[in-house]
Amino acid sequence: MKKSKLFTGIIAAATILTLVACGNKAKAAASNKEGEKERTYTIGVVSDTAKLTWDEVAKVVEKDGIKIKLKQFSDYNTPNDALADGSIDLNAFQHIAFMENYNKEKKQDLVSIGYTFVSPLGLYSNKIKDYKDIKNGDKIAIPNDVTNGGRALQLLDAIQVIKLKDDAPKSPSIKDIDKYIKDVKIEELDASQTAATLPDVTAAVINTNYAVDSGLKPKKDAIYLDTDNLSKVGDIYKNIIAVKAENKDNPDFAKIVKAYQTDKTIEISDKESDGNDIPAWK
CATH class of the missing domain: 3.40.190.10 (Periplasmic binding protein-like II)
Structure with a gap:
């Protein structure tokens, strides 16, 4: 009888340990899965208006596990350098002509993945x-x-x-x-x-x-x-979202572009720029 109780106790303890271990593994797996799901990208912008727009885009793509961080620059010279050296993942401040000239002068391969606005x-x-x-x-x-x-x-x-x-x-x-x-x-x-x-x-x-x-x-x-x-x-003065050529087919970037090219973005731009910017993707 004592042996039976002892054996039962050992089995029960082992079962508890197994359940605890499985529970911990499940939590770890869930944590890892969640960690894999969230991807963080840094976008370089120049103006305060752009920051307001991208804050809204960040809310939209969050449901897809995409986290957007913004890095604001004060001039037109450094955002492309930051993109080229990998300090940021995308930028949105320039038109096609500016990017093409940058590529030529710096021997880089930045490309457009979507239009934003034509700014006067x-x-x-x-x-x-x-x-x-x-x-x-x-x-x-x-x-x-x-x-x-x-x-x-x-x-x-x-x-x-x-x-x-x-x-x-x-x-x-x-x-x-x-x-x-x-x-x-x-x-x-x-x-x-x-x-x-x-x-x-x-x-x-x-x-x-x-x-x-x-x-x-x-x-x-x-x-x-x-x-x-x-x-x-000309079209060369349409503003764009730019990335390095090797990243142009990133599916997350396609989602970011889609989240940007919306009526909500136009609404924010109209309010902040007094309706001057014209959506280039329309």
């Missing part, structure tokens, strides 16, 4: 109310990078401040100016600094994100927006 490039001034009032001797600030600078020159050509050569490339430079219709002085600055120069120049060509971040409202404050003639704004 605007001419702003604290000193004149109409671009037709630009006169000889005036100073005009433009971005100094090849693509935004080229687009700025196309803007000045459109309002007949300069005339570009007939064979000027898609992203022209100062050397592609055929003649100055108005004898102005063009000052090339980092795109992030053009808004700050408004007190010192007659007018400045400013990207929308920097204009909005500095308190300007493009539709209200710009004396000219190049998107007023949208047909003249």
Whole structure:
């Protein structure tokens, strides 16, 4: 009888230990499974408006086990370097022309996986109310990078401040100016600094994100927006979500793009950019 009770006790204890062990393994398995399910990606952005948009996208993809972290940059030069060296996984700040020029200069292979918006490039001034009032001797600030600078020159050509050569490339430079219709002085600055120069120049060509971040409202404050003639704004100026070529087929990235290209994103953009940005995926 005693042996029987002892044997039963041993079996019961072994059963309890087995159940505890299985329970712990189940918890560990569940934990591992959950860990495998959640994937974290860092997206590089430039403007405050972009951060608000991506915060909303992050909520949408969370249900798919995707966690988005944002890294905000203050200029246009470093987000692509960060993407190229693997510090971030995606970025969303540039248009196709800018990315293609970066790839050429840095010998990189960044690619687009989806459109975001077409942002207007605007001419702003604290000193004149109409671009037709630009006169000889005036100073005009433009971005100094090849693509935004080229687009700025196309803007000045459109309002007949300069005339570009007939064979000027898609992203022209100062050397592609055929003649100055108005004898102005063009000052090339980092795109992030053009808004700050408004007190010192007659007018400045400013990207929308920097204009909005500095308190300007493009539709209200710009004396000219190049998107007023949208047909003249080429596809190369459509903004994109960029990744390294080796990651372009990542299924998680496709989900991120889908979550971005929604009416909710348009709603946020309309509110924050005063309806200036035009969805490029439509």
